[in-house]
Amino acid sequence: MVILGYDPGGAGAGGVAVVDFQSSPPTAQTSTCGSVDEAVEWFQAHDGPPPTAIGVDSLLSWSTGPSGWRSMDRHLRQTYPEVQNSVLSSNSAYGAMAVQGMALAIRVRELWPKIELNETHPKILYYALTGNRYPKFETEFATWLCRQFTPQIDVEMANDHEWDALISAWGTWNGMTGRWSKDLMSGVDNLILPAGSTTYFWPDA
Numbered sequence: 001m002v003i004l005g006y007d008p009g010g011a012g013a014g015g016v017a018v019v020d021f022q023s024s025p026p027t028a029q030t031s032t033c034g035s036v037d038e039a040v041e042w043f044q045a046h047d048g049p050p051p052t053a054i055g056v057d058s059l060l061s062w063s064t065g066p067s068g069w070r071s072m073d074r075h076l077r078q079t080y081p082e083v084q085n086s087v088l089s090s091n092s093a094y095g096a097m098a099v100q101g102m103a104l105a106i107r108v109r110e111l112w113p114k115i116e117l118n119e120t121h122p123k124i125l126y127y128a129l130t131g132n133r134y135p136k137f138e139t140e141f142a143t144w145l146c147r148q149f150t151p152q153i154d155v156e157m158a159n160d161h162e163w164d165a166l167i168s169a170w171g172t173w174n175g176m177t178g179r180w181s182k183d184l185m186s187g188v189d190n191l192i193l194p195a196g197s198t199t200y201f202w203p204d205a
Contacts, residue, residue: 001176004043004054004108005169007122007161008100014039015161018046019169025151028169030162036104043108053116053176054108055168058101059090060119060198061191067091070191072184072200076124083133086123105195117198118175119185120168128203137163145170175201 005017009032016039019028029046033039043051063070068090077084090098105117123134135141137160145167146153157163174180184200 001053001173002046002048002051003169003173003176004051005056005120005165005167005172006039006054006101006104007057007164007168008036008097008104009161009164013159013161014100015159015163015165016042017162017165017169018043018048018051019153019166019173020048021173022049025153026149028149028153028155028166030155030157030166032158032161036100036107039104040107040111044111050112051108051115053118053172054105055118055120055165055170055172056101056105057120057122057164057168058097058105060102060105060117060195060200061185061188061193062090064190064192071188075184076121080124080127083124083127086134087121102194105198109195116172116176117195118168118172119198119200120164120171122164122167125167125171125203171201174203175199180204 001021003019007015009015014033016033017030019026031042033042073087077087108115126134142157148170180201180203182202182204184202
């Protein structure tokens with residue numbers, strides 16, 4: 001199983017990751033790309049089987065309800081009130097999150113029609129897993145993520161965008177393998193899915 005990860009970032013810089021879970025320990029690569037086109041080219045250059053899924057730190061669905069609020073966003077804000085300001089409605093999101101992530105999802109679906117799309121939220125996910133706020137990027141922060149893989153992986157990350165992309169791939173793998181059974185998209189209505197069907201896997205506890 002090969003899983004991709006993407007964080008649109010901002011100011012022209014986004015993070016990409018690819019993890020091959022078929023090896024033990026898994027092998028991973030990360031990089032920083034300046035555009036959706038560059039990210040797609042980086043994914044295509046990966047030497048291996050077609051990707052099974054991609055985790056994207058971006059809105060992969062749009063709500064037709066008031067202010068563009070989606071029920072999963074309201075759920076995260078209510079569940080984690082200490083960091084609720086990190087969860088925005090689609091009407092309030094910056095272009096990188098509202099546009100570039102969706103653009104990347106559409107592009108990868110064009111390339112690999114069977115690829116599974118999974119929405120992620122690294123900042124809230126880190127808080128859900130550790131009880132700590134998302135910190136400034138540093139070596140210990142990167143090492144923590146490498147230790148979440150089983151067995152532990154060894155990969156260099158240059159910035160928080162690459163970290164976000166890698167944890168997006170890891171979280172997607174947890175959902176794809178049933179380690180996380182919760183899907184925040186389950187039972188949600190009044191949504192538009194421009195890139196097609198998507199999941200939003202989340203830790204059970």
